[in-house]
Amino acid sequence: MAFSQSTEKAQAPAMCQFCEESPEIKWKCVNCDLFLCKLCCSKIHSKSKASMEHEIINLKDIDTENLAKTMRKVDLQNLQYLDAKWKLSENIIKIELSALKQNGDELEIRKNNLYQVLQTKQVTDIFSTTQTLDKSIPKYSVKQIKQCETKFIPNTRQLKMGSNILGDLYSVPDFEVIKKYQSNNKNVKHILFCDDSTAFILSNHGNASHKLQKVKFENDNTKVERDIDIIVNDMEKTHDGEILVSSGEGDIKLYTKDGTFLKTFMTFTPLKTLGLHVTNNIR
Ligand SMILES: [Zn+2]
Numbered sequence: 001m002a003f004s005q006s007t008e009k010a011q012a013p014a015m016c017q018f019c020e021e022s023p024e025i026k027w028k029c030v031n032c033d034l035f036l037c038k039l040c041c042s043k044i045h046s047k048s049k050a051s052m053e054h055e056i057i058n059l060k061d062i063d064t065e066n067l068a069k070t071m072r073k074v075d076l077q078n079l080q081y082l083d084a085k086w087k088l089s090e091n092i093i094k095i096e097l098s099a100l101k102q103n104g105d106e107l108e109i110r111k112n113n114l115y116q117v118l119q120t121k122q123v124t125d126i127f128s129t130t131q132t133l134d135k136s137i138p139k140y141s142v143k144q145i146k147q148c149e150t151k152f153i154p155n156t157r158q159l160k161m162g163s164n165i166l167g168d169l170y171s172v173p174d175f176e177v178i179k180k181y182q183s184n185n186k187n188v189k190h191i192l193f194c195d196d197s198t199a200f201i202l203s204n205h206g207n208a209s210h211k212l213q214k215v216k217f218e219n220d221n222t223k224v225e226r227d228i229d230i231i232v233n234d235m236e237k238t239h240d241g242e243i244l245v246s247s248g249e250g251d252i253k254l255y256t257k258d259g260t261f262l263k264t265f266m267t268f269t270p271l272k273t274l275g276l277h278v279t280n281n282i283r
Pocket residue numbers: 016017018019020021022036037038039040041
């Protein structure tokens with residue numbers, strides 16, 4: 001490689017390659033291979049933990065010998081760094097390899113023992129050998145199953161006797177709130193998800209009047225896409241993504257996927273429809 005002041009200067013870009021604003025290029029970082037202005041070099045590049053050890057050359061000092069020397073130094077540093085990194089990985093690989101080999105040897109011994117004892121056709125020998133087999137089974141890691149968390153759920157009523165005064169210990173799944181959405185509905189009775197961001201919300205507004213809304217979850221809010229004017233007692237999604245609605249009358253209505261109309265799906269008069277459930281085999 002040959003460098004000269006004139007070629008190096010000629011290769012220098014018009015702008016600082018860091019801020020891409022200043023045309024006053026004063027430095028070159030050999031590690032980053034970037035030309036820097038004075039401000040970027042002193043205020044950013046040399047302050048950052050990742051680059052404070054980098055080799056910087058003042059452009060006016062760039063000559064063949066100087067640059068070649070610095071590049072050799074950086075190459076050597078890189079080589080040492082990569083070498084140390086490889087040594088670490090190499091050690092891990094060696095340890096795993098020797099454990100694998102050991103397991104392989106143990107399995108081979110086990111296989112031979114079994115084969116020999118089976119040849120003898122002696123029942124007592126076969127049984128006594130099988131009892132020793134466990135010892136030669138290589139150790140393997142077992143994933144730990146996370147136990148249910150135990151949570152203390154305090155009681156709000158204070159005049160009860162026994163543990164009810166304080167509350168009880170329950171074994172419960174570890175739930176946590178990951179996101180909250182604001183809605184104008186006070187008593188949400190049922191939420192039926194269409195996909196990750198849209199759902200039907202059934203809410204209670206007193207005097208047995210219910211409101212059905214199709215909403216979209218956006219940021220922290222729910223945006224009402226559609227108010228559906230119908231009395232709803234319960235609703236369930238079918239496997240086709242359509243929605244069955246019980247209205248407290250004799251009918252079960254169907255809210256189709258295109259969301260345009262409701263029609264009677266099935267009638268049970270004189271019985272009244274209340275709770276709804278769709279089973280796996282769609283019954
Ligand atoms: Zn700059």
